[in-house]
Amino acid sequence: MEFQTVVFYLFGAIAVAAALGVILVRNPVHAALFLVLAFFSSAAIWLLLEAEFLAIALVLVYVGAVMVLFLFVVMMLDINIDRLREGFWSSLPLGLLVAAVLVVEMVLVLTGDFFRQWPAPAPLPADASNTADIGRVLYTVYAYPFEIAALVLLVAMVAAVSLTLRKRKDARYLDPAEQVKVKAADRLRVISMPAEKE
Amino acid sequence: MMESTWQTLAAWFGPAWPTIWVLLKIVLLLIPLMLSVAYLTFAERKVIGYMQVRIGPNRVGPKGWLQPIADALKLLFKEVIFPTQANKALYVIGPIMALTPALLAWVAIPYGEGMWIANMNAGVLFLLAVTSLEVYGIIIAGWASNSKYPFLGAMRASAQMVSYEVAMGFALICVLLIAGSLNFQDIVHSQAQGRFADMGLGFLSWNWLPLLPLAVVYFVSGVAETNRAPFDVVEGESEIVAGHMVEYSGMAFALFFLAEYANMILVSFLTSIFFFGGWLSPVGFLPDGLHWLVLKAAVFLFLFLWFRATFPRFRYDQIMRLGWKVFVPITLIWLFVVTVWMLSPLSIWR
Numbered sequence: 001m002e003f004q005t006v007v008f009y010l011f012g013a014i015a016v017a018a019a020l021g022v023i024l025v026r027n028p029v030h031a032a033l034f035l036v037l038a039f040f041s042s043a044a045i046w047l048l049l050e051a052e053f054l055a056i057a058l059v060l061v062y063v064g065a066v067m068v069l070f071l072f073v074v075m076m077l078d079i080n081i082d083r084l085r086e087g088f089w090s091s092l093p094l095g096l097l098v099a100a101v102l103v104v105e106m107v108l109v110l111t112g113d114f115f116r117q118w119p120a121p122a123p124l125p126a127d128a129s130n131t132a133d134i135g136r137v138l139y140t141v142y143a144y145p146f147e148i149a150a151l152v153l154l155v156a157m158v159a160a161v162s163l164t165l166r167k168r169k170d171a172r173y174l175d176p177a178e179q180v181k182v183k184a185a186d187r188l189r190v191i192s193m194p195a196e197k198e
Numbered sequence: 199m200m201e202s203t204w205q206t207l208a209a210w211f212g213p214a215w216p217t218i219w220v221l222l223k224i225v226l227l228l229i230p231l232m233l234s235v236a237y238l239t240f241a242e243r244k245v246i247g248y249m250q251v252r253i254g255p256n257r258v259g260p261k262g263w264l265q266p267i268a269d270a271l272k273l274l275f276k277e278v279i280f281p282t283q284a285n286k287a288l289y290v291i292g293p294i295m296a297l298t299p300a301l302l303a304w305v306a307i308p309y310g311e312g313m314w315i316a317n318m319n320a321g322v323l324f325l326l327a328v329t330s331l332e333v334y335g336i337i338i339a340g341w342a343s344n345s346k347y348p349f350l351g352a353m354r355a356s357a358q359m360v361s362y363e364v365a366m367g368f369a370l371i372c373v374l375l376i377a378g379s380l381n382f383q384d385i386v387h388s389q390a391q392g393r394f395a396d397m398g399l400g401f402l403s404w405n406w407l408p409l410l411p412l413a414v415v416y417f418v419s420g421v422a423e424t425n426r427a428p429f430d431v432v433e434g435e436s437e438i439v440a441g442h443m444v445e446y447s448g449m450a451f452a453l454f455f456l457a458e459y460a461n462m463i464l465v466s467f468l469t470s471i472f473f474f475g476g477w478l479s480p481v482g483f484l485p486d487g488l489h490w491l492v493l494k495a496a497v498f499l500f501l502f503l504w505f506r507a508t509f510p511r512f513r514y515d516q517i518m519r520l521g522w523k524v525f526v527p528i529t530l531i532w533l534f535v536v537t538v539w540m541l542s543p544l545s546i547w548r
Contacts, residue, residue: 029341030288033288033338036334052318052319052320053320053323056320056323056324056327057323057327059327059328059330059331060323060326060327060330063327063330063331064326064327064330064331064333064363065330065360065363068330068333068334068337068356068359068360069356069360071337071341071356072337072353072356072357075337075341075349075352075353076353129319130319130320131319131320131323131380132319
């Protein structure tokens with residue numbers, strides 16, 4: 001067995017074990033940390049595929065940013081296991097149905113044309129720059145999908161901000177728009193009064 | 199002489215030589231690094247001492263020079279205490295996760311022309327990925343201690359470090375644009391050319407002059423990223439004792455300490471490489487070399503200590519405002535300025 005194959009099986013085994021850990025352990029913080037391990041081993045497998053840029057981006061984005069915020073939230077949750085298990089039996093049929101659909105979809109995709117056995121690509125020369133290649137393809141052939149994906153992300157970000165943006169109701173603010181629109185007549189009423197005589 | 203020794207050793211060890219050579223290089227890197235960390239703690243106490251009109255440590259060894267050795271021995275022999283309700287496995291993993299990225303990041307740094315452990319095409323990206331893992335050590339330690347202050351420290355750390363990573367990453371975009379590469383060697387080489395470099399005034403061709411706001415943002419974010427004063431709310435003594443390190447003792451505590459100081463040295467080296475020409479000599483008539491890199495890094499390390507002795511601690515909301523509402527907009531505006539500059543006929547990078 002080649003050395004690379006040994007490394008692949010090692011990281012593959014770690015990734016599978018970690019993925020099982022995510023769904024099997026009880027403590028949600030442990031589950032999140034297992035997910036970090038799974039991401040990390042997947043990145044190592046991508047490195048074996050000579051996809052350095054994607055592997056490093058996976059670690060940078062998912063492990064370095066997304067999972068940190070995930071952990072941040074999970075640590076602050078007060079999770080009661082008994083309450084989580086309450087509806088287990090009643091929602092089991094629905095869960096099984098969703099799982100079955102997912103399995104069928106996965107089988108269709110994995111046995112389909114895209115995932116047939118491709119011949120192994122020739123190894124790249126040592127000085128080939130993975131990053132430059134991805135950049136070239138991303139900004140020429142896939143420019144529109146790339147920009148659209150960026151826009152969708154931007155919309156999601158703005159939506160998240162606007163969902164959580166709250167104004168205090170008990171505090172009094174001046175509204176400049178109202179102030180500008182005000183007319184003299186709204187402020188001051190001149191009442192003509194007949195002179196009073198005695 | 200070097201070349202022939204290398205040849206003899208390579209012939210001697212045969213196919214195992216590449217592995218042994220890499221391990222040797224790692225040892226060659228780690229020993230000076232650990233010594234620098236030890237003596238950085240000594241320098242910190244001395245420098246801050248003199249700034250506060252004290253003498254600083256002067257009892258152990260001649261003029262106090264053995265103080266860091268004594269500190270290290272003391273920490274080695276102390277017991278590592280586990281809190282009863284702590285999560286044992288994660289409690290041990292915490293300090294390890296803090297130190298590992300702090301040492302791993304050094305793999306990508308170049309120390310001179312052709313001096314490196316790994317010369318990666320995506321070197322800067324690798325560095326960003328590895329440094330983004332540093333926060334895990336603190337979060338895991340804070341959570342596993344199962345105690346209030348460490349937990350607060352971990353929460354503060356995760357919010358602060360993730361925020362300042364954004365500013366640091368954005369500050370680097372312009373450097374990458376100018377170098378046109380993610381490779382550290384190319385970044386340094388891109389600073390060795392230009393009108394001033396041809397006149398023999400290399401230090402005016404370095405990135406710090408056209409990218410001055412970004413150099414400042416990068417270094418200050420680096421101070422925040424390493425949780426050093428004035429951004430040290432993560433371990434703010436007056437509020438949460440020592441943050442994530444409250445429950446740790448002995449060598450487990452020492453690992454956090456090592457990681458923090460190794461990160462300080464790392465940020466100093468990176469600022470020198472990205473904005474101050476790395477190992478390039480500032481003037482034409484002096485040769486380039488590793489000593490310039492070390493000298494530049496030493497200046498930034500002194501700044502770290504100077505900051506600590508000078509500035510009062512930021513309030514938490516002030517830290518967040520500085521990161522998101524000052525630094526990130528500055529980097530975005532300067533990105534726009536630099537891209538327009540590069541495309542205009544006035545471009546100095548052609």
